[in-house]
Amino acid sequence: MGVLTDEQLQRLETFKNCFVEQPIVTQIFEDFDRLRFNHRLGGSQQCMLVTGDTGAGKTELIKHYLKRVPHIQGGGYTHRPVLLSRIPSHANLNSTLIELHKDLGHPFSTRRRGRSNDQSLTESLVRLLSSCGTELIIIDEFHELLEFQSDASRAGIANRLKFISEKSEIPIVLVGMPWAEKIAEEPQWGRRLINRRTIPYFKLSEQPKHYLQFLMGLALRMPFNKPPKLELQHTAYALFAASRGRVSDLKEFLYEATKLALSERAETLTVAQMVETFRMWFPDLVNPFELDVDAIQASEALEYSQYDFEALKGTNPIIETTFTQRVPISQLLSKSPALKAPRKT
Numbered sequence: 001m002g003v004l005t006d007e008q009l010q011r012l013e014t015f016k017n018c019f020v021e022q023p024i025v026t027q028i029f030e031d032f033d034r035l036r037f038n039h040r041l042g043g044s045q046q047c048m049l050v051t052g053d054t055g056a057g058k059t060e061l062i063k064h065y066l067k068r069v070p071h072i073q074g075g076g077y078t079h080r081p082v083l084l085s086r087i088p089s090h091a092n093l094n095s096t097l098i099e100l101h102k103d104l105g106h107p108f109s110t111r112r113r114g115r116s117n118d119q120s121l122t123e124s125l126v127r128l129l130s131s132c133g134t135e136l137i138i139i140d141e142f143h144e145l146l147e148f149q150s151d152a153s154r155a156g157i158a159n160r161l162k163f164i165s166e167k168s169e170i171p172i173v174l175v176g177m178p179w180a181e182k183i184a185e186e187p188q189w190g191r192r193l194i195n196r197r198t199i200p201y202f203k204l205s206e207q208p209k210h211y212l213q214f215l216m217g218l219a220l221r222m223p224f225n226k227p228p229k230l231e232l233q234h235t236a237y238a239l240f241a242a243s244r245g246r247v248s249d250l251k252e253f254l255y256e257a258t259k260l261a262l263s264e265r266a267e268t269l270t271v272a273q274m275v276e277t278f279r280m281w282f283p284d285l286v287n288p289f290e291l292d293v294d295a296i297q298a299s300e301a302l303e304y305s306q307y308d309f310e311a312l313k314g315t316n317p318i319i320e321t322t323f324t325q326r327v328p329i330s331q332l333l334s335k336s337p338a339l340k341a342p343r344k345t
Helices: 006-016 023-041 058-068 093-103 117-131 151-168 178-185 208-220 233-243 247-263 271-281 329-333
Strands: 048-052 072-074 077-079 082-086 136-140 172-176 195-199 301-303
Touching (some): 006 247, 023 048, 023 058, 048 058, 058 082, 058 136, 058 172, 093 151, 151 172, 151 178, 208 247, 233 329
Parallel strands (some): 048 172, 082 136, 136 172
Antiparallel strands (some): 072 077
């Protein structure tokens, strides 16, 4: 691979971090705006649940929404209209509340005495949220807070977050893997989660137009004077076969292919670079970029991953995403009821 110039590296990095807004993303951004407006009206607040499987684009969505709502420094506090906090692995409620303090820029001292740590954490957080002018709380990786917890612990988590939302009159958005839906089984949250959105993988059997629009959006953001025609039938089908509709895999594949094209001083990205990239990623698989369009086969998501809350200790509780059998693209496009998971051997 040839050496890239500083300008090429910068443009490549810009493409890597680019964001193409899908219709579901536009809808979620509008939901966020509406929740923030509701906060300004005061009173009891609706909350929201956003779920999506690995690589669907949850974190990217949040990151780009935050760019629309800048923080402003003043009066000893940073004005944070939208507070984002990420749940660390194997977290409990207290560690999550401490993390929220840090994200507001005011770490909580665990040496405070008098009232219980639980009460101090909660009251301190509510005061901080008011001082920082927070209108919306987004808790990313929320599923981490539900894993390895008893029913009683999950109920305690639900109660505390409900209390924080009520006291501060700030809506909370919970973002996580599909099993974050478990929180909705708690009565006090089931009623509050009026807004529930799922970010799906792309499917050719459902709204293939959204997939093609996404490809065109990526092409326009590539570091070439002449954008490639990713939406052409053969290229679009082969890219779907390579990514199975997962946004993160699709973007990463195109990033690697683009890097190769730049190193070859190519005018634009071509099928030749995609052939080489697929060969590098999957040397033992049939290369869809080398096939005739009618011969390309692909699979798409059938059932998203889940978490077995009843799994025995020491076993893997995560049930991986199930994809359909690899079938001709025409069968996916026909929305065939025969689509099913491959047989297990």
